[in-house]
Amino acid sequence: MTPWRPLSARAAVLASPDIDTDKILPARFMKGLERHGLGVHLFADVRTGDPAYALAADRAIIVAGRNFGSGSSREHAVWALTGHGIRCVIAPSFGSIFAGNAASNGLLLATVSDADLATLADHLAAVPDAPVAVDLHAQEIRTGNIMVGFAIDPAVREALIAGLDDIGRTLRHQDAIAAYEAAH
Template structure:
């Protein structure tokens, strides 16, 4: 995975609540294991209903509504966001399974408390071209004069900063695994 430090970008704004994984990437596009090209299908059904709906292709940050990524376990939804170029999603809350899939794939999820989220959303809606900076290093979200902090599990933070996937994390314990196998033989 690519190590995660700081991303500065315009944000795509999708404040609707309860955007589930089927809305992020409809099931009919989840037929294979190739992650490439899924970004073109991101929010396909929402775009079909409202042709004005679009996610800025230059946006690396998505500001979403509460309970983003709820619903069934569809890792393809995370893959589609990543393939589109999204590196971070900011929302008041996230679906539990989606959160695990995001962590596995290096997608940073920032849960902002109600007042901070409302302040950020208001700022971005008034100045949609303004860039936003998310720093995993400092655990901050900065836009204009706003400097908001967020909490993240320390172990997950380190994994993202180091760009480690599950195999890399396992290999960090290779010596202990080898010793255990010798002990069990």
């Protein structure tokens, strides 16, 4: 994985709750184990040809409703998001398996309160092309005159900043693992 880079981008607002992995990437596109090329199918069943559709334009951030990524355990949904160029999803909560898959693939999930979500969504409805800055180090999101904090598991935050996947995190403890194996 690539270490986290500062993010300032436009956001797509998809504030409905319970957007599950089948909405993110319909099952018919999950036939293989190839992670590349899935971004073109992101939200395939709800995407329209309308240029005003939230994901029709280049957006690297999604502002979503509660329980984003619920549903199946398929990692393909995360691959579709990152393949489309999404680097961060901001929501009050996430599906637990989806959250693990996101962490393993470098997708930042920023957990905000319902009130902060409403503030961000209202601002972006009024100013749809407003830049949104996500500061992982400070755990802050800024747009216009708005600043909200977000929660993230400290281990996931550290791994994203360092650009470490599960194997990379394990290899950080290689000396301790070797010592344990030698002793047992």
